[in-house]
Amino acid sequence: MSLIGQEYEQRGSPQDDTVLTVSQLNRQVARLLETGIPRLWVVGEISNFTRAASGHWYFSIKDEAAVVRAVMFRGRTQMVGFVPDVGGRYEFRVQVSLYEPRGDFQVQVESVRRAGRGDLHEAFLRLKDRLTQEGLIDPSRRRPLPAMPRTVGVVTSLAAAALRDVLSVMARRAPHIRVIVYPAPVQGREAAAQLCAALDQAAVRAEVDLLLLVRGGGSLEDLWCFNDEALARRIAASPVPVISGVGHETDFTIADFVADLRAPTPTAAAELCCDSRDQALGRVQGALSQLMRDQRRRLEHAAIRLDRATAQLISPAQRLRMHRQRLDAAYERLLPPLWQRLRQHEQAVLWASRRTQAGMERLLQKDGRRLAVAEGTLRALDPRAVLTRGYSIVHRSDGSIVKNALDLKIPERIDIEFGQGWAQADVVRTDSLL
Structure with a gap:
């Protein structure tokens, strides 16, 4: 016996001669449906989707053989976080009910989620296993990153927040490094193909020392283009080392496994691609200091050897004194030029930093003016302004x-x-x- 039949039998059926109005009949049927069938999950495609002015959603859920009407009230729709696509496949948490005024069987949707996440995860694991067997994920295949890149390429969307984060970090930490953007969408069906095209463009132009492939966080579906097999093979075959900075720290994509370095976030990718300006200056100063120490040590050892040679000689003492004087003069000539070269290098680095900062400010002002013009044009073309x-x-x-x-x-x-x-x-x- 069905759940509805059991419930109806427990409540007791009306007498044969009982006369019900249509409203009473529909009310009893609605009560039987709501109490007899528990809340459950239903999977199907969306059709006839309508967003009412009240904020309610009205649509149908269908499969190959049947269809059922559905309603999702405003309080529930506001918690979904996205608007379902017509024809999309979703899973719905529903309460079976009856729309009493018309006697229509329907379901009230309490929550909705995208279907197929399990299928996507299985596809992710299958591709990862296949690439692992081919050796593309082997850590020994990864190429070392350049210690001091002069030009860094960024593959991402021009509208992505990740691009702004990378440019901000680069301008703050390493304004002396040139940044070239290879734009491509980072979400959607065509994103993987266009990301491949951007990587190909960077390889052909051969103008960067390092590539950053970045995108901000998102759902598994949002990041799915970075699990594309063709894109993974492009990254592995890239003549330029690639750092992958996709999603948040907990997000992993196939691109992360085949890249030469995986960064937990786009910001971290920008930080890992090069030393900061202060670190670079520190390395130069450290190298010069080490050079001076080595030279001083060599001079001291030469002086000691000279003293030993002098002690062993019976004559001529005058000639030894002349050698000592020449050695002291060489010592005095060597140190000032080293300090002078150090100061010259410091001045050159500071001058380059100022020029880079001024160029970035001019570029930001120019882009700001272009953005203001675009916003004005967009407002003028807004059809709802009419x-x-x-x-x-x-x-x-x-x-x-x-x-x-x-x-x-x-x-x-x-x-x-x-x-x-x-x-x-x-x-x-x-x-x-x-």
Whole structure:
């Protein structure tokens, strides 16, 4: 016996001569459905999706053989975090119910999640195993990164926050290093192919010493283009070493495994690609100091050997004194030039830093002006700006825009969008302006 049948039998059936109104009948059926069937998960595709002005979602859930109507109220939709795509496959947490005014069987959706995460994870593991067997993930295959790169390439979207993070870190830590951006989308169906094209472009142009492949965090689906097999092989075959900085620290993609270095975040990738300006200056100063110490030690050893030679000689003492004087003079000539070279290098580095900083400021000002012009153009082209002047947009129940009054049917229900708010109306007459 079904759950509904059990519940109905426990409550007791009405007498044969009991007469119910339609409202009473629907109310009893709705109560049986809601109490007899527990909340459960349903998987299917979305169709006939409508977002009402109230914030509720109305749609259908279907598979190959059946369809059921569904509603998700505003309080639930605000917690989803995304708008489902028509035709997309999702999993729904539902309560089975009946819409009493029309007697329609439906489900009330409490939560929704993307289906297929398990399939994606299995595909990820299969590709990782295959690349491991081919040796592309072997740590011994990874190439060393350049100690002091002069030019660094960044492969990412121009609109990505990751790009701003990388440029900010580079400008702060290493303004003397040139940065070249190879733009490509980092999400969507075409992203993997365009990321491959960006890597190919960097290889052909051969103008950078190191490549950063970066993107901010996201869901497994958002980061899926970085699990593409073609992209993984491009990274492994790149003539330029690649640092992968995709997602957050807990996110792992195939690109991370085949890259020469995996950074936990885009910011960390920028920090790992080179030493900071202070670190570089420290290394130069340390090298010069070590050179001076070595020279001083050699001179001291030469002086000791000279003293020993002098002690062993019976004559001529004058000649030994002359050698000592020449050695002292050489010692005095050697030290000042070394200090002078150190100061010259420091001045050169500081001058290069100032020039780089000034160039970055000019570039940011120029981009700011271009952004302001683009924002003005976008506001001017906003179709909803027209609505504030008294116009309105008419939508059919499927969300399409009505362009011709003769396309409407009587008594079709339409949604009217104003500058502020919505309204619903029924078509009672149509006419043409011609």
